[in-house]
Amino acid sequence: MSKKADMVEVALKGRLGEFSLDVAFTAAGGGVTAIFGRSGSGKTSVLRAIAGLERFEGRVVVAGKVWQDESQFVPPHRRAVGYVFQEASLFAHLSVRKNLTFGARRTRDGVDKANLDRTIDLLGLGPLLHRDTGNLSGGERQRVAMGRAILSRPKILLMDEPLSGLDQAAKNAILPFVEALHASLGIPVLFVSHDMGEVERLADDIVVLENGHVASAGPLRKVLVDRSLGFATERDATAILSGNVIAYDESDGIAELDLGGQRIYMAMDETPEIGTRRRLRIEASDVSLTRATAADSTILNRLDVTILGIETSGRAHVAVLLALGTGSESAFVASVSKRSALRLELRVGERLTAQVKSVSLATSYRRPNRA
Structure with a gap:
């Protein structure tokens, strides 16, 4: 469990034109917290406020550092934020490699070769390094944008519906890379989405927004079955459970998992490691x-x-x-x-x-x- 000093604390209140925001929540210092809600619920406003791009009254604390409270407001360029937008917004005049290293070059320690190689491998970017960004597919552009964001050595990664502009085939192709990225990071990730399928696949925790307010927040597995929110009563309702792999039969590809003292069986194409959750x-x-x-x-x-x-x-x-x-x-x-x-x-x-x-x-x- 994350220590309190590692957690993200957000309490924001104010107006932006006709829109009113009043939210308060905490997010774990590691893993993925989804910010979920319909269009216009305030998801992007929350992310932009954490990054310092929008200003509301309140408090923002990341990894023990106060970025905003009643006495101070740290400007965006001094917040260690990695931000992945809906549009990749790559530099057209730079190659993929130079886009990746752009953020790192602006940090105090410069480009970390080992971290660069690890990120390239993690996101499958090796074949793209010398290509012009104008010749990349939508999914490839987003992978480059994610790599550039994490190579800037952020204290938090903010992802604003990075898959929303992709068709289903492109989403399916990029999701394993996003999963690998999230699983390997030791920093908090706030992932904005209005697609519950993406949330189920990527998030550990969730903050549900409605009309600029927090309707619910907590572990994903609990929020999905919260009857007051309505997820459980939808015909396509799903639930997320966790189990430990205790056996695997190579002859038929069936894994046996312990689920709170009961057994559940499921097909797995790849041999799982016994004891993993x-x-x-x-x-x-x-x-x-x-x-x-x-x-x-x-x-x-x-x-x-x-x-x-x-x-x-x-x-x-x-x-x-x-x-x-x-x-x-x-x-x-x-x-x-x-x-x-x-x-x-x-x-x-x-x-x-x-x-x-x-x-x-x-x-x-x-x-x-x-x-």
Whole structure:
């Protein structure tokens, strides 16, 4: 767990034209915190204020350094920020290599060759180094922009919807690089997005903004199943759980993970390292409920669960919030028809079996363990 001195503290309040902002949250000193919300909710304003590009009243502290409070305002050029915008904004007159080293050359210690080589390898930029930036694809441009940002030795990396301008094929191509980047950094990353799929794949924590205010903040796995926010009642609701790999069968490619004392099985193309912790994604539509324990089934995953809540989800369905065993730390959702819920007479507090048809990795890049 991050020490308080390493954390990001943000408390901002004020107006920008017709827009009113009043937010307060903390973010971990390592890992990825998503800033999520609809267009106009204040996501970009928060990032720009942290960077010092917009000025609101309040307080901003990064890695123990006060960048803003009632007595001071550190100007943008003195804030150690790496900023990746929606548009890569590369220098057209410089090669990819010179774009990468531009920020580093402006720091006190100059270009760190080892760090440069590591970043080039991490983001797969080797084949691009001598190319002109005008001949790069959108995904390639964003990878260069990310490399340039982290080579400036920032204390925090701010990413403002860096994937929003890419088509789905380009997103799919760049996401593994973004995952690898986030997993390797020892600094906080604030990742702005309005795409929950990106958030599920990349974030550890989340701050949900609505109309310039914080609607919720905390670990992603908890916020996704917070009934007051509505994520859990959507037909495409998903949940993020974490489990430790305890076995892998090379003959059929099935990994066995410990999930709070219960076992869950999933297909993995690559042999996982035993003992590593992996993030799992479970879609509500892939979960069914039963009081039976039929062994003759193609569904491998059957989990002992307790019903925490039942909420309406559209005209014909209900969202059933489930906890593993009898606790509530690891929760996920089943989307079932109202007819089935009535026929089974489901009730809060009841223990039964959840059958999970499909489980996927929320991220393809292995993250370090976090408390």
